[in-house]
Amino acid sequence: MTVEIAKHRELGLTDSEFELICEKLGREPNDVELAMFSLLWSEHCAYKHSRKLLRRLPTEGERVVMGPGENAGAVDVGNGYAVAFKVESHNHPSAVEPFQGAATGVGGILRDVFALGARPIAILDSLRFGELDSVRSRHLLDGAVRGIGHYGNSIGVATVGGEIYFEAPYEHNCLVNAMCVGLARQDEMVRAAAAGVGNTVVLMGASTGRDGIGGASVLASAELGDGDEAKRPTVQIGDPFEESKLLECCLELLEKGLLVSLQDLGAAGLTSSAAEMASAGGVGIDLDVAQVPLREADMEPFEIMVSESQERMLAVVEPAKVAGVLALCAKWQTGAAEIGEVTDGALIRILREDEVVGEMPVEALVEGCPLYDLEPAEPPGWTYGNRQTLAAGASPQETLLALLASPSVASKRWAFEQYDSVVGSRTVRRPEAADAAVLQIPEAGNAVAVSIDGNGRRVACDPHAGTVEAVLECAQNLACVGAEPLGLTNCLNFGNPEKPVPAWQLDRAVSGLAVACEALGVPVVGGNVSLYNEGPDGPIYPTPVVGMVGELPDPGGTCGNAFARAGDAIGLLGPFAPTLAGSELAKLRGELAMGLPQPDVAAVAAACTAVREAVRAGRLASAHDVSDGGIACALAECAIGTGLGCQVDLQPLRERGCTPEEALFGEGSGGFVLSGERGALEALGATFIGEVGGESIEIAAGDRSVAVGLADAERAWRSLPAHLQ
Amino acid sequence: MRWGVLQFPGSCDERDALKACSLLGEARLVWHEERDLGDVDAVVVPGGFSYGDYLRAGAIARFSAAMEAVAAFAQAGGPVLGICNGFQVLCEAGLLPGALLLNEDLRFHCRQLELIDDDGERLSIPAKHGEGRYYAPEDVLDELEANGQVAYRYAPGQNPNGSARDIAGVRSRAGNVLGLMPHPEHAVDPLTGSTDGLKVFEAVAAAGARA
Numbered sequence: 001m002t003v004e005i006a007k008h009r010e011l012g013l014t015d016s017e018f019e020l021i022c023e024k025l026g027r028e029p030n031d032v033e034l035a036m037f038s039l040l041w042s043e044h045c046a047y048k049h050s051r052k053l054l055r056r057l058p059t060e061g062e063r064v065v066m067g068p069g070e071n072a073g074a075v076d077v078g079n080g081y082a083v084a085f086k087v088e089s090h091n092h093p094s095a096v097e098p099f100q101g102a103a104t105g106v107g108g109i110l111r112d113v114f115a116l117g118a119r120p121i122a123i124l125d126s127l128r129f130g131e132l133d134s135v136r137s138r139h140l141l142d143g144a145v146r147g148i149g150h151y152g153n154s155i156g157v158a159t160v161g162g163e164i165y166f167e168a169p170y171e172h173n174c175l176v177n178a179m180c181v182g183l184a185r186q187d188e189m190v191r192a193a194a195a196g197v198g199n200t201v202v203l204m205g206a207s208t209g210r211d212g213i214g215g216a217s218v219l220a221s222a223e224l225g226d227g228d229e230a231k232r233p234t235v236q237i238g239d240p241f242e243e244s245k246l247l248e249c250c251l252e253l254l255e256k257g258l259l260v261s262l263q264d265l266g267a268a269g270l271t272s273s274a275a276e277m278a279s280a281g282g283v284g285i286d287l288d289v290a291q292v293p294l295r296e297a298d299m300e301p302f303e304i305m306v307s308e309s310q311e312r313m314l315a316v317v318e319p320a321k322v323a324g325v326l327a328l329c330a331k332w333q334t335g336a337a338e339i340g341e342v343t344d345g346a347l348i349r350i351l352r353e354d355e356v357v358g359e360m361p362v363e364a365l366v367e368g369c370p371l372y373d374l375e376p377a378e379p380p381g382w383t384y385g386n387r388q389t390l391a392a393g394a395s396p397q398e399t400l401l402a403l404l405a406s407p408s409v410a411s412k413r414w415a416f417e418q419y420d421s422v423v424g425s426r427t428v429r430r431p432e433a434a435d436a437a438v439l440q441i442p443e444a445g446n447a448v449a450v451s452i453d454g455n456g457r458r459v460a461c462d463p464h465a466g467t468v469e470a471v472l473e474c475a476q477n478l479a480c481v482g483a484e485p486l487g488l489t490n491c492l493n494f495g496n497p498e499k500p501v502p503a504w505q506l507d508r509a510v511s512g513l514a515v516a517c518e519a520l521g522v523p524v525v526g527g528n529v530s531l532y533n534e535g536p537d538g539p540i541y542p543t544p545v546v547g548m549v550g551e552l553p554d555p556g557g558t559c560g561n562a563f564a565r566a567g568d569a570i571g572l573l574g575p576f577a578p579t580l581a582g583s584e585l586a587k588l589r590g591e592l593a594m595g596l597p598q599p600d601v602a603a604v605a606a607a608c609t610a611v612r613e614a615v616r617a618g619r620l621a622s623a624h625d626v627s628d629g630g631i632a633c634a635l636a637e638c639a640i641g642t643g644l645g646c647q648v649d650l651q652p653l654r655e656r657g658c659t660p661e662e663a664l665f666g667e668g669s670g671g672f673v674l675s676g677e678r679g680a681l682e683a684l685g686a687t688f689i690g691e692v693g694g695e696s697i698e699i700a701a702g703d704r705s706v707a708v709g710l711a712d713a714e715r716a717w718r719s720l721p722a723h724l725q
Numbered sequence: 726m727r728w729g730v731l732q733f734p735g736s737c738d739e740r741d742a743l744k745a746c747s748l749l750g751e752a753r754l755v756w757h758e759e760r761d762l763g764d765v766d767a768v769v770v771p772g773g774f775s776y777g778d779y780l781r782a783g784a785i786a787r788f789s790a791a792m793e794a795v796a797a798f799a800q801a802g803g804p805v806l807g808i809c810n811g812f813q814v815l816c817e818a819g820l821l822p823g824a825l826l827l828n829e830d831l832r833f834h835c836r837q838l839e840l841i842d843d844d845g846e847r848l849s850i851p852a853k854h855g856e857g858r859y860y861a862p863e864d865v866l867d868e869l870e871a872n873g874q875v876a877y878r879y880a881p882g883q884n885p886n887g888s889a890r891d892i893a894g895v896r897s898r899a900g901n902v903l904g905l906m907p908h909p910e911h912a913v914d915p916l917t918g919s920t921d922g923l924k925v926f927e928a929v930a931a932a933g934a935r936a
Contacts, residue, residue, distance in 0.1 A: 146832075149833050153737075153833055153835075153853070153855075154735075154737075154774045154777075154778075155737070156736075156737025156738065156773055156774075239777070240774070240777075241734070241735050241774060241776070241777030241778075241779070242777075244734065244735050244774075244777075245734050245735070248734075332734065333734055416835075417834050417835055417836055418832055418833050418835070419833075419835060420737075420833075420835050420853045421835055421853075422835065422851050422853065422908070422911045422918075423737055423738055423741065423772075423853070423911075424740075424741065425740075425741045425744060425910075425911060425913075425914065426917070427917055428916050428917060430918075440916055440917075555916055556916055
């Protein structure tokens with residue numbers, strides 16, 4: 001008995017969970033069963049600390065085609081087409097081995113999307129690392145960017161957007177979140193639920209090896225710490241060529257109507273895909289591990305069941321169509337093996353030829369894990385530390401240049417030029433050209449816009465307000481290109497939920513997410529939770545990453561974020577009331593503290609509508625939302641984009657009660673910097689603040705005015721590569 | 726004009742090339758196992774990572790059944806356009822001189838840039854590759870220039886990969902086989918940035934008409 005106890009603990013199960021498993025089975029689990037339970041009852045698969053919270057999120061809407069519970073969410077984009085999308089984390093594998101961790105993160109999210117029958121058309125990435133003066137952070141950044149490029153470029157899916165922040169709390173536990181967007185004909189989409197007793201279960205794609213054994217429980221559901229190098233064998237190795245063949249094969253199988261259902265093999269491998277397919281379909285499944293094509297002949301049944309070898313899919317096929325499926329797999333030179341059968345029992349049975357090596361109720365595996373209530377407690381104050389990097393007496397000019405050069409604000413061209421952003425012939429707005437990526441959908445006669453956002457530092461200051469801001473930022477980005485939000489996906493990256501402060505952060509953040517989505521009328525159609533993101537110094541910044549997809553009727557009727565014409569008026573629109581709380585400037589000054597103003601969600605939503613309509617009507621020359629570094633940085637970005645300077649007076653913000661510094665560098669939701677004809681801007685309700693033109697960025701703000709030459713501003717903003725030497 | 730666009734396992738840009746070709750005529754995909762090109766008047770070997778390209782870009786694709794047919798087609802004077810991976814395949818197959826090496830800085834780059842064609846005209850076309858540094862021995866480069874085989878160069882200061890003499894694309898001695906690293910199929914729609922890529926396809930069609 002003591003040996004067994006040690007084993008279940010090693011696999012991440014608590015004593016009481018182990019007892020519950022024994023109770024549900026009426027006996028002790030054998031090794032195969034214990035391995036399967038430990039994975040499906042991990043946080044990664046069972047959401048045992050987050051599922052109760054997630055029930056708060058709005059998930060329904062007129063345009064929702066598939067919601068949470070499927071491999072990805074999907075929304076209607078018209079003419080019989082749907083856009084499927086999801087964001088998922090691959091944080092811990094990337095912290096251990098960034099290249100393969102990030103590459104397989106991309107591979108995994110692609111499979112989630114094509115499992116629905118959607119052809120992936122875009123990838124976005126949200127990355128977090130420690131400060132760039134750390135060798136480890138530079139190594140992780142370089143590896144993750146190369147890994148994303150390796151997989152996305154090789155498989156021919158455009159990487160069209162993303163964001164990267166550098167903050168000390170991510171030093172040990174970087175974040176690599178990847179989002180994929182796919183396009184499907186609604187009548188060819190497929191669900192993951194297994195159906196049809198007697199139907200054949202076919203495993204397609206790569207063979208099964210010992211890579212990634214225990215990834216979900218060992219890596220994804222525990223804190224990182226010393227000795228992580230020893231976990232390298234739990235990181236999977238990606239093969240984009242294998243996935244490319246598998247993708248084309250699956251889409252052709254679905255187009256020909258040869259599959260009943262389809263599911264990707266991700267975390268927990270065959271165990272989770274088979275159990276989840278059976279659970280969703282209310283059926284049982286028999287699997288014969290002897291039929292699984294292996295990389296190493298001597299693999300044990302439990303290893304086969306938990307392997308996280310990449311580039312595999314599980315399909316349910318009617319017996320009469322099996323030959324057709326195998327033939328198409330042969331055409332695409334991708335593996336295919338009949339490994340099991342759908343049964344009318346409520347059991348998942350693992351066989352090795354005629355010997356039963358595991359037998360468990362599907363319900364116990366998938367739904368049996370206890371759900372835990374969090375025990376949240378608000379921290380007494382700011383616990384993440386402060387580090388001053390900007391001299392106290394810095395002039396407004398020096399401050400602006402320091403903000404533009406701050407790696408989190410600076411241009412990420414170094415990274416996104418390593419990604420193919422044009423393959424697929426859909427990319428109307430490429431990275432940095434607009435606030436959101438725009439992809440044309442000729443099949444539906446329109447376009448979609450996509451954005452991904454989440455400023456962890458601001459969420460740390462106030463998890464509720466910070467998360468509301470992340471949603472609003474996405475909505476503002478979509479508005480700037482003329483898109484209306486259709487749906488949202490999110491990845492909740494937090495620390496250990498069994499500790500009171502991360503529990504409080506998670507609880508408050510989910511509330512913020514729910515409030516903002518309700519107010520905007522945007523349903524949450526899918527997502528992912530990544531907990532236990534901690535290093536030796538404590539938890540990461542709480543980081544809800546929000547991905548939003550919107551629609552615009554005319555791919556030609558969109559708007560860039562850079563000034564377009566000298567002489568244009570510049571207007572400020574929206575309920576923008578900037579403060580230095582949680583700002584990039586407060587970080588550089590080492591003055592971070594708890595607390596953010598609460599955003600006025602309804603007013604921001606109204607401003608988004610106004611901007612969206614103006615963009616669609618062609619009344620704006622440029623539109624950019626005010627984000628990191630405040631309006632001074634937003635204006636500089638508009639100016640650098642086309643090399644047109646500006647003369648601006650922020651007196652209107654002074655009249656809203658802002659100090660000169662708050663006006664220049666303060667942050668908060670709801671600000672849009674627009675350019676165009678003055679009459680058009682004022683008709684929109686924007687406040688006139690200046691004009692486009694000249695060779696410099698000149699901003700008056702009471703006694704703290706700024707004048708910076710365009711060349712100097714651009715040099716600072718493009719300085720990211722200099723940090724990487 | 727009927728275009729055939731090769732499709733290998735691992736091709737990425739074949740559907741984009743197909744769309745571009747269909748702006749200029751009829752177009753169909755040619756599966757890598759097809760030995761007969763049928764009634765195709767011009768062939769495009771598209772971009773991507775044929776057979777994964779884990780060995781050396783294009784090194785496996787050159788042995789495919791379809792490439793054997795393309796070699797015969799090219800030797801008979803048929804027009805062939807190789808784009809990115811297609812250019813690498815044509816070099817590996819010996820249908821074009823030179824080779825494509827890893828980019829000088831060992832990184833993949835994707836950016837819109839300008840090419841200069843034979844007539845000195847500038848074309849705005851995206852390039853995206855990690856293995857696009859054109860290399861040939863100096864005497865071969867001299868010969869290519871003397872024979873008018875350098876079809877496209879990167880505009881001054883825009884060479885993304887360290888290619889010899891800024892060479893972005895070359896043609897065969899006979900003129901009917903053309904390869905380039907940038908992607909003209911991604912520059913055929915004003916919405917996605919430029920329509921200058923059509924000129925590259927038109928040049929190939931014209932070479933076919935002359936043959």
